[in-house]
Amino acid sequence: MTDEGKLILAGAHRIIKELDELQAAIDNHHNKISGKLKILAPLGFGRKYIAPLLGRYMSSHPHLEVELTLSDAPDWFSFNQWDLVIYIGNLKDSSMRCIKLASNQRFLCAAPAYLERYSMPTTPSELQQHVCIALRENNEDVTLWNFQQNKKNISIRIQPQYSSNEGATVKEWALSGLGIAMRSEWDVAAYFRNGELIQILPSYQLPNADIVILTSENSTKRSAKIEKFTQLLQEAFLHTPWNTDE
Known part of the structure; x- marks a missing residue:
């Protein structure tokens, strides 16, 4: 899209947003929850946690219309077209107001079957001799994995043999014993508990x-x-659901 096209698109989104705000002001005056609620959320997290919550919300407010967009590669230029954005990771736009929903650690993990074949790495540098699985998201450099130990920063350049733009695929590859993946706590905590995945390099953050x-x-x-x-x-998310035994 050209720069002129982006400006026109941004202007159109702004006009639509102003109309929605006008309708919201009328609804607020009448103490009514209605209109369109537009939400952007990551694919896997949005499907597992946000979609069910929206269903509950709509059942309590039948006059509401919901539009949920799921994407692991959001367009930062058009963020203002959504009412709320659920985001995981480092922020790239400080102009957006941020409300922390939950803490979320990242871990390296692999299936027992993979570790039986290739052994457990003991330092980040050994990852360069392992099969690595990367997730392409948020326009991040998927080949650079960063660690910290005793306040010392360590960066390792990997050559992923597998990569995907969808987190569930990355997790399934890891569960299948294909390699070592970096995944979020919300996505793999249950698999650590049941032994299907094992944390790699637990002494490194x-x-x-x-x-x-x-x-x-x-x-x-x-x-x-x-x-x-x-x-x-x-x-x-006051009590993070992935830290339970359910």
Whole structure:
């Protein structure tokens, strides 16, 4: 898309947003949750956690229309077209207002079958002799894995034999014993507990990928439909569901 096209698109999104805000103001005056709620969320996390919460929210507010977009490669230029963005990882746009939803560690992991064939790496540099699985997301450099130990930063350049833009695929490859993958705590905690995956290099820390809500509006300007769903999200993740035995 040309620069002129991007400007036109941004202007159109702004006009639509202003119309939605006008409708929201009318609904707020009548104490009514209605209109369209547009949410952007990561593929796997959105499917597992956000979609069910939206279903609950809609059942309580039948006049509401929900539009959920799931993507692991969001377009930062068009973030303002959504009412709320659920984001995992390092932020690239400080202009968005950020509400932390939950802490989320990243881990390297592999299946027991893989470790039986190739042995357990003991240092990050040994990863260069292993089969690595990479997730392409947020336009990050998937070949650079960063670690910290005793406040010392270590960066290792890997050559992933497998890569995908979909986290569930990366996890399934790891579960199948194909290699070592980097995954979020929310996605693999249950597999650590049941032994299907084993944490690699547990004495090294990877950068956290906290789960946050992004919005262009502050709490005093958010419409009732956005504010109420934000509250529902915060309540749902007050005790992170992936740290239970369920």
